Amino acid sequence: MRMKRFLHAALAATLFLALGAPAAEPPVAGPAPQAVAAGQDMGLPDSTTRAGEYTGKSEYRIGPQDLLKVSIFMNEELERELRVNATGQISLPLIGVVQAGGKTVLELETEIAEKLGKTYLQNPQVTVFIKEFTSQRVTVEGAVKKAGIYPITGQTSLLQAIALAGGTDSDVADDEAVVVFRTVNGQRMVAKFNLQDVRNGAAADPQIYGDDIVVVNESKAKRGFKRFLQSIPIVNAFVLY
Structure with missing residues (x-):
């Protein structure tokens, strides 16, 4: 019974601290980004034009491996x-x-x-x-399995960009809070997406462009419970509670 009470108390304390702690925000240099309203197009980034529509009017500069x-x-x-x-x-x-x-x-x-x-x-x-367009890059970070900078080859959607990073970390990822940072006409823009809606077809899978930054936020409750599990010592025995 003592072990049971200890585990319950530890779990409650851990979840309280996790839920009460402010969510970490990705570092973004410069002024605060402008949020895009739900259903509104972020617009095309300054560094490129729509993939698959590159013509003589495009300002994109060809690079190695294109x-x-x-x-x-x-x-x-x-x-x-x-x-x-x-x-x-x-x-x-x-x-x-x-x-x-x-x-x-x-x-x-x-x-x-x-x-x-x-x-x-x-x-x-x-x-x-x-x-x-392999000389273009997208940054994927946060609650993904392999955060990093990845080349974009042809048209790339949000789900495909996250797949490049090995997918979301199901233990801690908040699929309802995925944000994309983009620079449009010199203005830093940010939009929030719900991956569950995208996967279910309830929302469109937005296109990702070179120099975009995709951040998968962490669920505070999942993060706290994962840390709690990691704090329990391995005793090679089941505890009855």
Whole structure:
């Protein structure tokens, strides 16, 4: 009975402290972020444009390991899918090595067209499409199994970004309190999402962009109970209570 009373008292004290403690907030430099109302679009971040819609108007700068598809109108034999190498270069038929890293899609299309037009083709129409954007990164932290910075390859949703980090830590994660930080037009924005609603189809799975920060908050009750369990010494015996 003494052991039973001790365990109950310890559990009650631990949960009281955990529930009474303020939730930890992720460090965010600069002024406080502006909250986005439920159902409102956060908007596009300053660093990119919508994945899958990269055109000549995009300001995105191509980087190493990006996967490009280069097409020349009416010349299908010259079409190539190419991975940008570590030095930012790609190699194309007829014109050889081209520096793609650091250029926008429009700049790269223009350079390829100029090189082809000098000797081989008359007014070539070049299209560059970015199939994978591996030079973009998303930060996932908080109550996930493997917090870190991960590359985005193509369109990435919130659930997919969390999956990159091994999924949520079911012991302590609060699936109803997942926040995304993003910079839009120079303003730090933050939006809150309910993963359960997203998984159940009750809410849309929002798209995640490069430089976004995803934070899975911890449930204070779950965190307190986990710490309580960890504090109990292993005695290799069952306790009756």
